[in-house]
Amino acid sequence: MSNLEGAPVEANDVRGRVAELHAIREQVRRGPSERATQAQKAKGKLTARERIELLLDEGSFTEVEPLRRHRATGFGLEAKRPYTDGVITGWGTVHGRTVFVYAHDFRIFGGALGEAHATKIHKIMDKAIAAGAPLVSLNDGAGARIQEGVSALAGYGGIFQRNTKASGVIPQISVMLGPCAGGAAYSPALTDFVFMVRETSQMFITGPDVVRAVTGEEITQNGLGGADVHAETSGVAHFAYDDEETCLEEVRYLLSLLPQNNRENPPRVESEDPADRTGDALLDLVPADGNRPYDMRKVIEELVDDGDYLEVHERWATNIICALSRLDGQVVGIVANQPQSLAGVLDIEASEKAARFIQMCDAFNIPIITLLDVPGFLPGVDQEHGGIIRHGAKLLYAYCNATVPRISVILRKAYGGAYIVMDSQSIGADLTYAWPTNEIAVMGAEGAANVIFRKQIAEADDPEAMRARMVKEYKAELMHPYYAAERGLVDDVIDPAETRSVLIRSLAMLASKHADLPSRKHGNPPQ
Numbered sequence: 001m002s003n004l005e006g007a008p009v010e011a012n013d014v015r016g017r018v019a020e021l022h023a024i025r026e027q028v029r030r031g032p033s034e035r036a037t038q039a040q041k042a043k044g045k046l047t048a049r050e051r052i053e054l055l056l057d058e059g060s061f062t063e064v065e066p067l068r069r070h071r072a073t074g075f076g077l078e079a080k081r082p083y084t085d086g087v088i089t090g091w092g093t094v095h096g097r098t099v100f101v102y103a104h105d106f107r108i109f110g111g112a113l114g115e116a117h118a119t120k121i122h123k124i125m126d127k128a129i130a131a132g133a134p135l136v137s138l139n140d141g142a143g144a145r146i147q148e149g150v151s152a153l154a155g156y157g158g159i160f161q162r163n164t165k166a167s168g169v170i171p172q173i174s175v176m177l178g179p180c181a182g183g184a185a186y187s188p189a190l191t192d193f194v195f196m197v198r199e200t201s202q203m204f205i206t207g208p209d210v211v212r213a214v215t216g217e218e219i220t221q222n223g224l225g226g227a228d229v230h231a232e233t234s235g236v237a238h239f240a241y242d243d244e245e246t247c248l249e250e251v252r253y254l255l256s257l258l259p260q261n262n263r264e265n266p267p268r269v270e271s272e273d274p275a276d277r278t279g280d281a282l283l284d285l286v287p288a289d290g291n292r293p294y295d296m297r298k299v300i301e302e303l304v305d306d307g308d309y310l311e312v313h314e315r316w317a318t319n320i321i322c323a324l325s326r327l328d329g330q331v332v333g334i335v336a337n338q339p340q341s342l343a344g345v346l347d348i349e350a351s352e353k354a355a356r357f358i359q360m361c362d363a364f365n366i367p368i369i370t371l372l373d374v375p376g377f378l379p380g381v382d383q384e385h386g387g388i389i390r391h392g393a394k395l396l397y398a399y400c401n402a403t404v405p406r407i408s409v410i411l412r413k414a415y416g417g418a419y420i421v422m423d424s425q426s427i428g429a430d431l432t433y434a435w436p437t438n439e440i441a442v443m444g445a446e447g448a449a450n451v452i453f454r455k456q457i458a459e460a461d462d463p464e465a466m467r468a469r470m471v472k473e474y475k476a477e478l479m480h481p482y483y484a485a486e487r488g489l490v491d492d493v494i495d496p497a498e499t500r501s502v503l504i505r506s507l508a509m510l511a512s513k514h515a516d517l518p519s520r521k522h523g524n525p526p527q
Contacts, residue, residue: 028066028083036107045178045200046244048088048103051138054248055101056092063090064124070116075147082108085116086141089124091133094255097267100128103138106178111141113184114148118155125162132261134171136251139188139201140178156183163190168363171258175251176201176237177244179221189236192360193254193312196227196237197247203230203237235316235349254310257324257331258364265365266331273305275328275504282496288437290375290413293339296321299371299411300334303327303500309334312357317349318342322357324366328504333361336371337422339412346418347378348391355394358402367405367507370423373412376443392421393526399423401523405510407503410434410490415443425489430513431506432490433499440484446471 031037031047040047046054052061066088069081086108091100102121104111113121128135144152166172167190174188176196180203188194188203196203204225211217211224223229230237241247259266279302286294300323301307309325318341323334335354337344361368377388399406399421408422408429419440425432434440443451446467450457453470460466484490494502 024067024083031105032082032107040107043200045106045140047107048105048138048140051175051177051244051248052088052090052092052101052103054245055136055138055251056094056099057096060092061090061101062092063088064127065089065120068116068120070114070148072114072116072148072151077147084108085114085120086111087113087117087120089120091124091127091131094134094252097255097260098131098133099136099255100124100131100133101136101138104141104178106140106142109142109145111178112143112145113141113152113155114145115151115155117145118152118158121155122158122162125159125166128170129162129166132170132263134173134255134258134260135166136173136175136255137187137191138175138177139180139184141184142179143182143184153183156187159187160190163187167192168262168359170261171255171364173251173254175247176203176227177247181205181207193239194230194237195239195241195247195251196230197244198227198240198242200244202226231313232315235313235353238312240315250310254324257310257326262363262365268331269326269329271305271326271329273328276501278497279303279500280497282499286373286411286435286437286496288412290439293343295340296336296338296344296371296373300325300336303503304332304334305329313353317347317353319344319347320350320354322354327369327500327507330507331366332369332507333357333366334369334371335423337374339373342378343375344373344413345375345378346392346395346421347383348386348388351388351391351395355398358395358398362398362402362404365404367407367510368402368423369503370406370408370429372408372410372414372419372422374415374418374422375413376416376418390526392417396421396427397523397525399429400427401517401525402428403513403515403517405507405513406430407506407510408432409494409499409503410438410440411496412437412439414438414440416441425491430510433502434481434484434490434493435496435499436481436493437496438481438484438490438493439479440489441479 037047067083068085069083070085084105086105087102088105089102091098102124125135172191173193174191178201185203185205202221202225208219208221208224211219227237227240231240239250257266281302285298300309304325304327309323311323313322319338321336321338325332325334358368406423406429420426423429457463457466481493485493
């Protein structure tokens with residue numbers, strides 16, 4: 001006789017039942033058909049199981065509900081009931097630490113979400129929250145399963161609710177490896193990090209056909225919601241890679257920098273890079289002339305262990321850098337102005353980028369190092385009408401709300417409100433250091449002289465000579481490198497070459513920092 005899917009079995013024989021089990025497991029492992037697998041490969045995509053194997057440590061995956069099948073009827077569904085129902089769920093390890101995962105199997109119903117499919121995801125999300133371990137979603141699905149109607153839509157609601165419940169509790173990482181359209185795109189948007197693969201992954205609320213019908217605009221799927229669009233223009237994607245193998249290896253690297261949950265610290269490693277290593281190269285990397293640009297990334301490389309760091313949102317809002325790295329083996333989050341891009345000014349996108357990164361670091365017990373070289377906020381009608389006040393306040397709120405160790409280093413310019421917002425001592429930085437090239441002021445000397453000495457300059461026989469004299473006088477009085485230190489606004493002026501060792505000693509002192517926020521349900525941050 002035969003049982004499920006025609007697998008042979010002897011009714012009263014245990015060995016036969018075990019043989020049946022192994023036959024079913026093999027069928028689950030192979031997937032729906034070789035033809036479906038080849039169609040997936042033809043698109044340049046790996047199968048869901050191949051992706052899980054790349055993500056997790058070898059042999060560590062334990063699958064949950066591999067035999068789940070839907071119970072829906074109508075539209076031919078009752079005749080097609082494949083195992084897994086189009087999503088593979090379970091847990092394994094990454095670098096020896098537990099990680100939960102679910103992966104859409106595009107070969108089954110195009111990875112579309114139905115009721116059983118959603119229930120499997122809900123279960124694994126609940127287990128991740130209960131176990132206090134990261135959750136990685138490998139997304140490759142065609143949205144809600146239309147044949148199951150509103151039941152499928154309700155499944156998304158359960159995912160969104162759990163994404164929100166897990167926010168700030170466990171790291172959540174979304175890896176986009178295929179299409180993600182409509183409401184399905186909101187789950188990745190609720191997670192901590194979004195990875196995308198060029199050419200094969202897209203995210204959008206309404207696809208090109210709807211855009212064409214409503215607006216008349218012609219655009220491709222990648223042009224509308226491809227990896228480069230979201231990595232450079234919208235800021236939806238934190239990382240974009242050319243292939244799935246590199247993408248999943250970088251997910252593993254990111255996980256190595258994150259704690260299991262909000263009750264733990266990130267994993268510390270032994271560093272062979274000496275804590276007291278001097279950075280003499282810094283003396284030449286940063287020009288004393290505040291009008292000359294330089295690459296802040298080179299400064300970061302000189303400071304961190306072995307010059308190794310992971311930049312988040314590398315290609316979006318490039319006037320500010322957000323990165324995860326290590327100092328003496330301890331994970332730190334770095335926020336730094338980038339003088340090579342828009343002179344390092346703060347604008348709407350830079351404020352949003354840094355604010356979200358700071359919130360993530362604070363949620364997961366990652367100390368924040370801020371490297372300042374900021375001439376102010378970007379002026380302009382577009383910025384004001386776009387709500388720079390509201391968006392800039394997000395950055396201010398994030399810093400003020402953060403209770404992790406916070407250390408600031410002022411390299412050069414620190415002007416006006418941007419100086420205050422970038423984790424100044426006055427908004428709660430634990431320690432603030434400055435290089436002898438620092439210029440901390442309300443505004444640049446030229447602008448200040450034009451305001452303060454406007455009358456004298458206008459009445460002078462040689463206005464330009466008078467302006468130059470007043471600029472020099474203002475700098476001498478209010479912008480010399482020790483002005484802020486004399487008033488206790490920075491804790492010390494340090495030799496740039498000693499910055500690494502100063503930061504490491506400061507982090508060691510702050511390791512046991514404890515700070516409580518007022519009792520409340522939650523704050524009401526600017527939106």
